[in-house]
Structures are given as C-alpha cells and as structure tokens.
Amino acid sequence: MRGARIVGMRAPHADVLREMGARGFAARVTGLAVEAVTRRAKLVVLELEGGDRIAVQPRFTGALLLDPTADLDDGYVCVRWPLSDGRTLVYRDVRRLGTVACMSPARWAAYEGALGPEPLDASFDGGALHARLARSRRPVKVVLMDQRALAGVGNIYATESLWRARVDPSRAASSLTAAETDALALALREILTASIVARGTTFRDYRDARGGRGAFAAQLEAYGRAGEPCTRCGARLASTMAIDGRTTVFCAWCQR
Ligand SMILES: [Zn+2]
Structure with missing residues (x-):
C-alpha cells in the first residue's frame, strides 16, 4: 500500500470509529498518501503523509483487507477506503468489537507511549x-x-x-x-x-x-x-x- 493515496472513505458501520466521527475522519484522511504500514502492539498502523495515523485494532473478528475488485459487500464491511491504485482497503468485522481510530501525531505519541515494549524488538530480552x-x-x-x-x-x-x-x-x-x-x-x-x-x-x-x-x-x-x-x-x-x-x-x- 505504500505510496497509494486514499481517495475517499465510506463507513457503513461507523460505530467502529474512534477519536473522530465518520464525516470528520473522512475529511481528515481523504487525499493523503499512505507512507508506511506498521504494527504496534495489536494495532495495524497506517502512517499518512503529514503524520496522522489510522490505527486499526481488529480484536476477535475484525480484518483489514485489500480488496482488488472493490465489490466485497457482505453486510460486514464497516469502513471502505478506495485507493489511488484502484484497490480498496476494507475494514470488515462481523461482531464489530474492533476499532478504527484516526490520531494526530501528538495523540498517537501519547497512546503509543503508554504501551509496553515489543517482544520482537532487538532490545527485548x-x-x-x-x-x-x-x-x-x-x-x-x-x-x-x-x-x-x-x-x-x-x-x-x-x-x-x-x-x-x-x-x-x-x-x-x-x-x-x-x-x-x-x-x-x-x-x-x-x-x-x-x-x-x-x-x-x-x-x-x-x-x-x-x-x-x-x-x-x-x-x-x-x-x-x-x-x-x-x-x-x-x-x-x-x-x-x-x-x-x-x-x-x-x-x-x-x-x-
Ligand atoms: Zn507436560
């Protein structure tokens, strides 16, 4: 996904969103390129140009899917982000216990700073x-x-x-x-x-x-x-x- 640009956002089940409502979230991320996709703790983190992050916590039944055809629609799609490369990023969650948050750099730093060390970091022993x-x-x-x-x-x-x-x-x-x-x-x-x-x-x-x-x-x-x-x-x-x-x-x- 690196380099792809988010060209829109639709949230058929906006109750998974955190930190921002659907309208504000969409306005904030639309048009931004994805600079990196990383992980911290149990979160998948999309680092966007300008420093905002989309942090996805799938929990029990959530999945972040790259849909090559953009036609996945089984009633469980919660959020859909069409990308500039023609694919669509989809957050699908049957039980909707997972969350999708948009965080500013400062908000992310505070959130991330409260998490413990990563067992796979080189310094962990x-x-x-x-x-x-x-x-x-x-x-x-x-x-x-x-x-x-x-x-x-x-x-x-x-x-x-x-x-x-x-x-x-x-x-x-x-x-x-x-x-x-x-x-x-x-x-x-x-x-x-x-x-x-x-x-x-x-x-x-x-x-x-x-x-x-x-x-x-x-x-x-x-x-x-x-x-x-x-x-x-x-x-x-x-x-x-x-x-x-x-x-x-x-x-x-x-x-x-
Ligand atoms: Zn034994």
Whole structure:
C-alpha cells in the first residue's frame, strides 16, 4: 500500500470509529498518501503523509483487507477506503468489537507511549521482561497479556509461551527467577516469530490482508488442546478459567 493515496472513505458501520466521527475522519484522511504500514502492539498502523495515523485494532473478528475488485459487500464491511491504485482497503468485522481510530501525531505519541515494549524488538530480552514481571504479584499470564506491561501478546501466545517455558500460568509474576524469565522471553520471541512465518493463527476468525487463513494453529502445543496429551510429558493438558476469565490451557506436570 505504500505510496497509494486514499481517495475517499465510506463507513457503513461507523460505530467502529474512534477519536473522530465518520464525516470528520473522512475529511481528515481523504487525499493523503499512505507512507508506511506498521504494527504496534495489536494495532495495524497506517502512517499518512503529514503524520496522522489510522490505527486499526481488529480484536476477535475484525480484518483489514485489500480488496482488488472493490465489490466485497457482505453486510460486514464497516469502513471502505478506495485507493489511488484502484484497490480498496476494507475494514470488515462481523461482531464489530474492533476499532478504527484516526490520531494526530501528538495523540498517537501519547497512546503509543503508554504501551509496553515489543517482544520482537532487538532490545527485548529476559532482563527487560524480568523488569516488567518483578513489579507485579498478579499471575504471570495476566501480566504477559497486559498491553501496558508488554505489547502484542494475547491469550493464544501467552498460553503457548508459558507452556514452552514450563512456567505455571498462575504463578505470581514477581516470583519468576531470572532463568525462568530468560526462558519465557525466548519462548515469546520464538513463538511470535514462528507464527508470523506461518501468517498467524486462524483458530476461527483471523484473516490476513488477502483474506487468507494463518497456519500457526497446526503448531499449537497448548492452546485449544485441553484434555489432549502434553507433547512433552504425555500428561493430559488441563484447562482453567480461574486465572483471568479466559481459557488457559496448561500442563500441571511439566509447568511449575
Ligand atoms: Zn507436560
């Protein structure tokens, strides 16, 4: 998309918009070129000429799609941006829990500054993670998913990385040793990297920009496997909602 210009905006379901209403949003972005498409935490970020950003948070059922024919119209299209290259950028969301925000450079700086570090940044390591975990007695899984402590990790990748690092998800974050934190930081980086290579985890709803499914679900060791044998020790994987109200799958034998 880099270099393409936004030539208009229509919002059939404007309730996903944040920071600005449909009319103001459209007036603000129409005519601007997309200078870069990046990611921060769970947001897809379109950096526009002049410094404004469109920040899209797809959450459970949202997808940002590049529609080559501009005729996608199944009732779930929330926002549509025709581009100067003839394609149309579409935000589609069945349950409309996701959001599409337009932010000025100052607003973005404030928003982005409140997010934790990126696990895939070169500077992220066990020491950086330990500094974040040491401040909290909450369960380590909850802190991993807290976007202010660490950016971009949700239920699937928190569950997987704790399994890989052999850490009990309910442990107090501050109780992890340096060795455990090193293992967890490495597991996070390995799992996120492998999932990106596989184009993401489509357990149900996730779609990439071309509408394709991600293949990482086939590599999941814990998430979605409650009751099945642990691939490391053979014990039956357990499941609990008690940690954070979300499903956590873990091995009670080899996660300590
Ligand atoms: Zn096990």
